[in-house]
Ligand SMILES: Cc1ncc(COP(=O)(O)O)c(C=O)c1O
């Protein structure tokens with residue numbers, strides 16, 4: 001987290017004190033560093049230098065339009081999974097011609113709109129979806145460019161909830177059935193076969209599962225070529241992990257170089273769909289300690305952020321580092337469970353954390369830039385946090401804190417009984 005560092009005992013994001021940010025913007029608050037986002041994106045771009053490639057940022061990781069706009073300015077394409085994400089990309093100034101559309105359940109209206117905008121490619125995940133895309137394209141008088149998401153049946157070695165490349169997962173087309181699907185697609189008038197894609201899971205900390213998947217896909221590409229079906233692009237998905245605590249994932253450069261080396265001089269346009277590795281460590285969730293409380297042997301710090309603001313710890317038992325915004329060596333250190341105000345036992349952001357805490361202290365939950373705000377909910381009728389982008393000395397509100405009135409928007413009372 002280079003863009004976040006202590007200066008005289010206070011945590012800064014770039015040139016901005018996070019204590020100051022909490023004072024002016026309140027808590028909980030998501031704070032992102034522009035510099036960190038751009039650096040993470042450029043690590044991919046530089047490693048691909050000169051190669052025919054597209055970096056399609058996975059919008060699901062963090063879909064704020066200000067953030068998408070920064071990436072679009074750097075030339076990014078986008079990996080989307082819904083009409084909502086597609087419209088966000090457009091609003092952010094993204095180029096539809098650099099959009100790939102993933103996801104297992106694309107609706108006809110979503111396909112229609114994507115065709116109308118001329119996206120780069122549909123990443124198709126089943127036989128039935130192929131028929132739907134073909135039908136919608138024919139109705140629209142268009143031809144859809146398609147790739148098939150091949151499930152290579154490799155173990156990504158990650159949390160079972162975020163592993164996607166095994167036979168037992170719902171994603172993609174079994175590699176053993178893929179040839180037949182490609183042959184069928186090649187004969188359909190509403191689609192043009194252009195690519196192959198895969199995505200084997202998220203938060204991968206080793207290169208070897210990517211290489212295993214790549215080898216299986218390259219062999220399939222060769223088998224298809226022998227049948228006259230030419231694959232023009234290969235999309236390796238996202239999935240590169242980040243350091244939340246002591247993980248040591250390969251750098252984006254090392255990862256891209258390993259893929260390039262294995263692909264050699266094959267005439268393939270390469271696509272990557274990174275999400276987490278672009279934004280996770282570019283963001284923190286700022287929160288304030290409301291109360292300290294002891295029950296039996298346990299010490300709880302009740303903070304103003306909760307599982308509805310950041311669900312990863314509750315959902316995946318994910319570990320996110322939690323650090324003080326202002327260092328305070330005068331207070332004794334002890335182990336705390338950091339819990340939110342939501343009425344669920346599973347509402348915690350960290351357990352058993354050694355910290356020096358007093359009521360009123362500010363904390364930063366680290367690595368919260370990916371799958372943070374986007375997975376936030378209004379459970380317990382809690383307004384979602386403000387999102388802020390720091391750029392050098394400036395702080396920009398890129399999404400206002402929700403108001404109580406926002407929570408009831410669209411709700412209606414029944415007509416009165418009299
Ligand atoms: C198809 C696809 N592409 C890209 C991503 C982004 O993955 P990550 O955030 O792990 O890079 C995901 C989510 O895991 C995905 O499902």
Ligand SMILES: N[C@@H](CCCC[NH3+])C(=O)O
Nearest residue numbers: 060162202203312370371
């Ligand atoms: N939301 C998950 C990752 C899911 C990846 C989406 N395909 C996480 O927070 O780790």
